[in-house]
Amino acid sequence: MRIAVDAMGGDNAPKAIVEGVLLAHQEFPDIEFQLYGKETEIRRYLNGEINIRVIHTDEKINSDDEPVKAIRRKKQASMVLAAQAVKNGEADAIFSAGNTGALLAAGLFIVGRIKGIERPGLLSTMPVIGSETGFDMLDLGANAENKPEHLVQYGILGSFYAANVRGITKPRVGLLNNGTEASKGSELTKKAFELLSQETSIHFVGNVEARDILTGVADVVVTDGFTGNAVLKSIEGTALNIVNLLKTSILDSGVKGKIGALLLKDALKNLKNEMDYAKYGGAVLFGLKAPVVKTHGSTGPEAVAATIRQIHTMLETQVVDKLVKQFEENSPE
Known part of the structure; x- marks a missing residue:
């Protein structure tokens, strides 16, 4: 399992995000975490753990950015790169505590909706x-x-x-x-x-x-x-x-x-x-080709870990794959 994480999203990023990933890493050593963001700031909280990769970028989407414009203009933003990794098959899911509208736009325009689902829901x-x-x-x-x-x-x-x-x-x-x-x-x-x-x-x-x-x-x-x-x-x-x-x-x-x-x-x-x-995890934009999950901007490490636990369950149960099969089989050509 590979989870792309927008490490710069949220009020307490990257500290709370990375600490939450470390908690989840102890529980799920089988997950490969891909942390997108400023490498020097992220590595401040890491100690050479295996299965945690850092992909550096200086750009991020701010909470007050207009969602669709930010996704289209900030091509190197941590959230955009994480979504692109899912689209390219380099990651199985994306998680962010950042701009909700931007994550929804990234999910729709980059990850893409399942054929037959007109409006994915949060x-x-x-x-x-x-x-x-x-x-x-x-x-x-x-x-x-x-x-x-x-x-x-x-x-x-x-x-x-x-x-x-x-x-x-x-x-x-x-x-x-x-x-x-x-x-x-x-x-x-x-x-x-x-x-x-x-x-x-x-x-x-x-x-x-x-x-x-x-x-x-x-x-x-x-x-x-x-x-x-x-x-x-x-x-x-x-x-x-x-x-x-x-x-x-x-x-x-x-x-x-x-x-x-x-x-x-x-x-x-x-x-x-x-x-x-x-404690149940984050909000899922359900109806897309991969799990796209958002947690609250002020979230702490425990809530980040709970969200990763939720994503692990989604990947383990293959719920998106099953959903794709059901809707595409019943969708008119």
Whole structure:
């Protein structure tokens, strides 16, 4: 297995990226890591480990760069070179914590989409309260606008990922809506509901509401990219603000509150871990010819290692190869 890593992407690059790679290297010595970026900065954190190559480049894509322009103009950027390595067959997957839009553009224009898939979706595994299984949700922002047919493909893609990567038998697919009744929603969701109900390749369980998705009402939740991105950021913001509110309340509650917090330390830590979806890995632009995976820009070494673990599973289960076979066989000439 060969993973091309944009070592210069993210707020804490290359330190957090390289340290995360080193953690993953201990777990998966069979992976060849290709680190693209400034060699002197990257090697500062390496000690001559085998199966870790450094490919030098001075150019990188910044967080404020316009995605498509950056991909087309910065031909020697670490992200672009990593994507090109996948296209050329020199690597099996690409990982970055950098500019999300640029990585999506690199995935679409360089790696390329699978024949028969009109709009690849950004998929992430989210936490389910009281369970270790989680649920998959897409699209989380790869496409701002979608047609009903795209949501049907997201159902197929999400079900395929849940079954092959997470080992879920007959994944339950739900359509995110403002009510569970079939008559609820916009014209987009009403038509998507109708089409999903007719799709025999998935186990469609109907509409699901945003308030229920963290309770495990479905194994796969599909929605348009605009809504999915808004829901994702709402979950992130709520989790962060709850933790901050608890901290503030404890600090303002005097000695008794601090003693109580000390007694509840393990429980609060478990709560934080349960709401941390980074443990499941990064967001996959699913529907491309190879795994293209993005993790949060402020990610730390542990989250980088978790993302590499996710990529290892994707490569080990050959989920993309199976997806290519399924869609190309069913795609009209």
